[in-house]
Amino acid sequence: MATERELSDFLRSVEKRAFKRSAYHVRDEEAALDIVQDSMMKLAEHYGDKPVAELPMLFQRILSNCTLDWFRRQKTRNALFSSMGEFESDLSEGSDFDLLETFLPGDLSNRVESAEDEVRRAQTLREIEVEILQLPPRQREAFMMRYWEEMDVAETAAAMGCSEGSVKTHCSRAVQALSKALKAKGLEL
C-alpha cells in the first residue's frame, strides 16, 4: 500500500509530463490543468491505497479517460452551442492552432549554457512539439506512453485499450512521421 509520501512523490514525478501530454491532446492549457487535477484526485481518492508499483498504470488509464471525457464534453457543448465560434474545438489532425503561441518555455535568462545553444535547443523543442501536435491522436498517445512514460508495449496496449500490434504500428508510424518532418527541417537529434 502506497504511503502518503509515496503517493505524493509519484504525483510529483508525473504531473509535468501529464500536463504537457494533456496540452498536446486538448490544445488548451486551462483544460489540460483541469484534466491533470481530476486525474490526480481520482487516483488519490480511489486508488490511493494501491501498491506504488501499480500507480503508473492506473494513472495513465485515468489520465486517458479524463482526456476522453473532456473531448466528449466538448463535443456535447459544441452540439449545443454550434453557432458560437468560441466553443468550437477542432480535433482534426491538421489544426492550425499553435499551442506554442501560448506555451513557450519559461524564463530562459538564468541558464548557464550559451545563449546560442539555448536558442537552438528551444527552437528544436518547439519544432518537435509542432510535429507532435501534427500526429494523429492515437499515434501521439502511443508514442508518448511508449517513449516518454517509458512503458513497454504490453503496458501501453493495456492503458490504451488496444492490441500490442496496434501499439507497435502507432509507434512506428509516429516515429516515421516525426523523423521525416524533423529531417525536412534540417534538425538532427
Place this chain on the structure above:
Amino acid sequence: MSYINTFRGTAGAGSGEAGQAQDRFGRRIAIRLEQGSQELPHDISERLRAARVRAISQRKREAGVAMALPQLAAAGIGQQFGQGPGLWSRLASGLPVLVLAAGLVCIQALEADRRANEVAEVDAALLADDLPPEAYADAGFVQFLKSDR
C-alpha cells in the same frame, strides 16, 4: 543519420535493428520533451503542486471514512457471503437507528412497568389502610366495592 530510410517499411515491427533504431529515436525525442517539461511557467508548476496537495488531502479524508466503516466490512465478511462491502456499509449505517429504536421500546416498557407498580403501591396502601367510618356511608365507595368484586 537517416531515420527515414531506417524506419521505412517497419510499421508494426518493434524488433530487429530497425526496431532498435526506432526506439533510440523515440527516446531522443522523449529526452527533449522531458527537458521542455521541466521548464514550465512558474504559475503552471504552482497550480500543479496545489492540485497534487489537494489530491493527497482528499486521500487522507477518504482513508478516515474507511476507518469508520464497521469491522465486518473491513474483515471482508461481505465477500464471504458473496456481497460487496457496499451492502455491509449500508447495513452498518442502519445499525445505529435499529439500536435507537430498540432502546426506545425498552425504555417505554420499563416506564409502563414503573407506572403500574406506582399505581399498585398506591392502591395497596389505600386498601391496607384503616378506613374511616364515614367511608362506609359514601355511596360511591360502596358501589366501588361491589363493582370490584
